[in-house]
Amino acid sequence: MRCAILIPAYNEEAFVAAVVKTATASGLGPVLVVDDGSEDGTASVARQAQAEVLSLSSNCGKGGAVFAGAAHLDADVLVLIDADLTNLRVEHLRQLAEPVLRGQVDMARGVFVGGRWSTEMAQKLAPQLSGQRAVLRARLLEVEGLKESRYGVEIAITKHAKRANWRIMDVPLSGVSQVIKEEKRGLLRGLLIRLKMYGEILWTWLRSLRRS
Numbered sequence: 001m002r003c004a005i006l007i008p009a010y011n012e013e014a015f016v017a018a019v020v021k022t023a024t025a026s027g028l029g030p031v032l033v034v035d036d037g038s039e040d041g042t043a044s045v046a047r048q049a050q051a052e053v054l055s056l057s058s059n060c061g062k063g064g065a066v067f068a069g070a071a072h073l074d075a076d077v078l079v080l081i082d083a084d085l086t087n088l089r090v091e092h093l094r095q096l097a098e099p100v101l102r103g104q105v106d107m108a109r110g111v112f113v114g115g116r117w118s119t120e121m122a123q124k125l126a127p128q129l130s131g132q133r134a135v136l137r138a139r140l141l142e143v144e145g146l147k148e149s150r151y152g153v154e155i156a157i158t159k160h161a162k163r164a165n166w167r168i169m170d171v172p173l174s175g176v177s178q179v180i181k182e183e184k185r186g187l188l189r190g191l192l193i194r195l196k197m198y199g200e201i202l203w204t205w206l207r208s209l210r211r212s
Helices: 016-025 042-048 061-072 090-101 117-125 150-163 181-185 187-211
Strands: 003-009 031-035 052-055 077-080 107-113 133-136 168-174
Touching (some): 061 077, 077 090
Parallel strands (some): 031 052
16 A cells, blocks of 8 residues: 655744654655644745645644645555654654554554653553554545544544544554643743643544534
């Protein structure tokens, strides 16, 4: 099966190049960065790092960026990764994609281990919120409310996967972590963005209950 790597990004000019370079080096397939209406140089930096860039005219949220990227690509398997990862290596991406490419599962979910305490603990408490996934593109596009889910995208995918009886496995990503919002945007602004993120996650979760 054909594979592609999809990186949704919003104001990630400081971090996206390193992630793109690792994604390109993996040899898994095309690397697409969806620039979600960024106000900085995310798109330019991603292009310089040799990614294809799909620029959205306005900020649609992470769910909207994932939907746009999935609709744009035509690979059978999509590897979704965040633009602000640290210590990401080629083998991590291959380990994530392999079970789906082999037809063992419909989705593989990456879980941080052996990295920073703050990000690893968050994933231990709520692994369903991991943004690192390999998934069949056709299945991803079936997820109800994906386009509108914003920061609740992982909840939307997880809830749909459970209802649709997807085959799922977790893949440890040893040493991988990510830059938290308070580090990127400053303490106060980062905290406000985090609260907004939690609100959108809760909204998506409540919507999924109504569909159950």
